[in-house]
Amino acid sequence: MNFSYLDTIDMSPWAGREDPEADSLRWHQVIEPLQVNAAPGVALVGFACDAGVARNQGRIGAAGGPRAMRKALASLAWHRRSPTFDAGDVICRPHGADDGLEAAQSRLAGRVAALLDAGHLPVVLGGGHEVAYGSWSGLARHLESTAVSGEAPTIGIVNFDAHFDLRDPGRRSSSGTPFAQIAAECERRGWPFRYACLGVSRANNTQTLFERAAELGVLVREDHEINAASLDAIGGELDDFIAGCDRVYLTIDLDVLPASEAPGVSAPATHGVSLVLLEPLIGRVRDSRKLALIDLAELNPSFDIDGRTAKAAARLIHHVTLES
Numbered sequence: 001m002n003f004s005y006l007d008t009i010d011m012s013p014w015a016g017r018e019d020p021e022a023d024s025l026r027w028h029q030v031i032e033p034l035q036v037n038a039a040p041g042v043a044l045v046g047f048a049c050d051a052g053v054a055r056n057q058g059r060i061g062a063a064g065g066p067r068a069m070r071k072a073l074a075s076l077a078w079h080r081r082s083p084t085f086d087a088g089d090v091i092c093r094p095h096g097a098d099d100g101l102e103a104a105q106s107r108l109a110g111r112v113a114a115l116l117d118a119g120h121l122p123v124v125l126g127g128g129h130e131v132a133y134g135s136w137s138g139l140a141r142h143l144e145s146t147a148v149s150g151e152a153p154t155i156g157i158v159n160f161d162a163h164f165d166l167r168d169p170g171r172r173s174s175s176g177t178p179f180a181q182i183a184a185e186c187e188r189r190g191w192p193f194r195y196a197c198l199g200v201s202r203a204n205n206t207q208t209l210f211e212r213a214a215e216l217g218v219l220v221r222e223d224h225e226i227n228a229a230s231l232d233a234i235g236g237e238l239d240d241f242i243a244g245c246d247r248v249y250l251t252i253d254l255d256v257l258p259a260s261e262a263p264g265v266s267a268p269a270t271h272g273v274s275l276v277l278l279e280p281l282i283g284r285v286r287d288s289r290k291l292a293l294i295d296l297a298e299l300n301p302s303f304d305i306d307g308r309t310a311k312a313a314a315r316l317i318h319h320v321t322l323e324s
C-alpha cells in the first residue's frame, strides 16, 4: 500500500460540540487519521469528484460532498467500539482537455483495495455516482489478489437509488453508467453480475433502462412499492439476494430519498423512499456479515437546504456502521 498520502489527511472538518459529562463522545473526538498498521476499523475515504455528473448533464457540486458529510458526521454521538479512521480524499483533477475522471476512479480503486487488504471496512464518501465504478473496482482488485486461483467471486451490489445508472457508457462513462460498466467488466472476467436496485422511479428511467435491467437479471423494487406494509417482504427478498452472494457492496445514492429529505442532490426524487423505510433495509445489509464496502453518492452541498441532505447521509453512515 502506498501510504504517502497519509501525511496530507485534512482533519479540519472533525470539530464540534464537546460535552463535559462522561461517556458523551462524538465522532469528531474519536476519529483518527489513518496510520500505517492501524488496527482494522471503519475507514472513511472521500471521492471529491463531479466530473461524471457533468458528463451526465447534471447539476455539478458533488465534489463538495465528502467535506459536507464529514462535517455533518462530526457532531453525531459516538456509539461504536471499533476504531474509525479518516483515510483522506481522492480528488478528481482535470489535465488539459481530460477531466480526470478515469484516473480518479483508478486511484480510488487502488485506495479501496489497499484498505480492504489491511482489513478495514471502507466507507467512500462521494462524489457523483461515478464513485461506484471506482469503489467496485477496488473491491474487485482486492478479491482478485486474495481469491483461490480460478474462483470467480460473487459480489452482490445493493444500490438504493431512484435511478438504475445502467446507461450505455458508449464512448463516455458518467454518473449514469457505473453499473453497466461493472456488468461489462464482470462479463469480461467471467464473474457473475448480481445487482439489486431499490427505490427506482419509473418516471425517471427510460424503457431501455428497464429492459436492460431485466436482461441483466436485476432485482428491482420501485419507489412506490416500498412502504410500511411491504417492508418485511422486500427485506426478505434482500436477504435472499445476499444469501446468493459472497460479499456485498452497498451503494447509497442519496437521491433515493424524497426531495424534502434530500434536496441537496443533482436529481432530487419527487417520490423517493423515506429514511424511515430505508434504515431497516440498510440494517439488513449491515447485519448480513457479508458487507465489504459502502459508498454514499450524489450529495451536492450547493443545493442543500439547512444541511438536510448532509445530515441524512451522516445518519446513514452512523446507522450502517453500528455494531450489534
Ligand SMILES: N=CN[C@@H](CCC(=O)O)C(=O)O
Binding pocket: 056, 057, 058, 129, 163, 164, 165, 167, 175, 176, 177, 204, 266, 267
Ligand atoms: N447518477 C445518475 N443520474 C441520473 C440522472 C437523471 C436526471 O438527471 O434526471 C441518471 O443518469 O439517470
Ligand SMILES: [Mn+2]
Binding pocket: 161, 162, 163, 253, 255, 256, 267
Ligand atoms: Mn440517482
Ligand SMILES: [Mn+2]
Binding pocket: 129, 161, 163, 164, 165, 175, 253, 297
Ligand atoms: Mn445513482
